[in-house]
Amino acid sequence: MFSKALLTTVLITAVSAHQNFHQFWINGETPGYQTGIRMPPSNSPVEDVTSNDMACNVGGSKVPSGVETIAASEGDTIKVQWDSSGHPGPITHFLFGPVDDASQATGIGAGWFKIDEVDYVDGKWANEIMQADGMTHEFKLPTGLASGEYLLRSEMLALHGAQTVGGAQFYIGCAQLKITGTGTAGSCGPTISLPGAYKAEDANIYIPNVYNGFDATTYKAPGGDVATCGGSGSGATPSKPSTTAAVPAPANSTVAAPETPVSTPVESPVESPVAAETSAAAPIATPAPEVPEVPTNGTAPAPIPSLAPTTFATLVRPSPTAAPTAGADVAKLWYQCGGVGWTGPTACVSGAKCVKQNEWYHQCLN
Incomplete structure (x- = not known):
């Protein structure tokens, strides 16, 4: 079942819930709006898990990318900001690398490893937690990374259409980072291939009972386990919701009707990276307003009391009890x-x- 506090978030934004990854901060400093990010031609999702677009979205594997690569260090705190979304589901982050030149890396193929995941926490999906914090989410780059350039892949998976095969919507954005680390290339794992790791009928992508009896508390996002780098204890630090509070929503809720996406596969050569790093994180500053900036050189809230038992908000058939x-x-x-x-x-x-x-x-x- 789904939590019952997502209705307000889901349906207020139902009409324009398509989304993109627009900005990020490293230890509180941002390179600028859409700087360092491979922006897709639209805000539509990818639904074909066999498409090369699963790596970095439509057009995201075209090289050279023409995108600036931003400096960072292992252990740094990364905050990402997405467009507002009422679509329930998780957020995950992956790295691809190290490579010699991130602008020449398509990201297609083996070598991705997960560094962050937030699913369903205390009765709320990742998108709900982010919604209450300006659609931002923060996590740390793992220690034990090798020095080099990387693609940072941010993925928000919308499950409101997951009751049909091919109905889950993948919103993807890739940033380019030049990371200074202390690890050895190839020491982060497990690694996956994109496309390849996700299957249309995987239990966390195709959920036929998503509106009737689905238990969101058992859900785990696609892409395998969060990787460790350079040996035991040096992997990514699990993300935690921030302390921003949100207003409880009505007790009965479900998901907005699925939207039809537009996505076009982008064919590019497959390449494999070499990966692994270590450093310290600094505080994150409050994100600036989402107003485009001139490019220059160069992330989750406290549980909110719900009015009903927690279960998958906006994705499960509501129980036949009267609403306020x-x-x-x-x-x-x-x-x-x-x-x-x-x-x-x-x-x-x-x-x-x-x-x-x-x-x-x-x-x-x-």
Whole structure:
């Protein structure tokens, strides 16, 4: 089942929930808006897990990339910022490298290793946690990395359409880093291939019962385990939600209707990196407003009390219990107003109308 606190986040942003990775900070300093990041031509997801676009999104494997490579050190704190999203699911980060020149690395093939993962924490999905913190998430680069250039891959997986094969949506962005480390190349593992590691019918990608009985507390994102580098105890530090608080959402919630993405495979040569590093992290500064900056040289909140037991928000069929109402038989804005098994109000407050999101969930929208 899904947690029941994601409804407000999910449906307020349902119409424009496609997203991109736009900016990052290293120990509180940013190279600038969209600087150091291979930006795709649109904010649409990748849905074909066999596509080369699984590496760095549409057009992200074209080389030379024309993107600036940003200096960092092992152990540094990285904060990423994405567009707002109400689509429930995890966020993960991977490195590909080291390579001699990140701008010439397609990222296609073997050599990726996971350095960060946040799934479903204390009744909230990663996107909910990020939503309450300006759509930012922070983690540390692992120690034991080898010095060299890397691709940093940020992935947000939207599961609202995961009840069908090919319905899960992968939002991907790759940044280019030049990392100073103390490790030996090839010492980080396990490693995976992209494409190749993800299968359309993997249990964490295709979830036929996502709206009916799915237990989000057991979910683990694709891509294998978080890697260790240079031996025991030198891997990435697990991410933790930040202490930013959010406002509880209505008790009954489900996911917004799946959107149809547009993605075009990009064929590029396969290459393998050599990887592994060590250093210290510094505090992260509050992200600046998302306003484009001129390029220059050069991330999760406290549990929020929910009104109902935790289960996968916006992805599970809501239980047939009445939602809070604005009055007798009237549902508030953003609340449920219909769907299979629904026994609560079917009329909305003045100024809102009941809109069908999917078979199980109708919602009051303005």
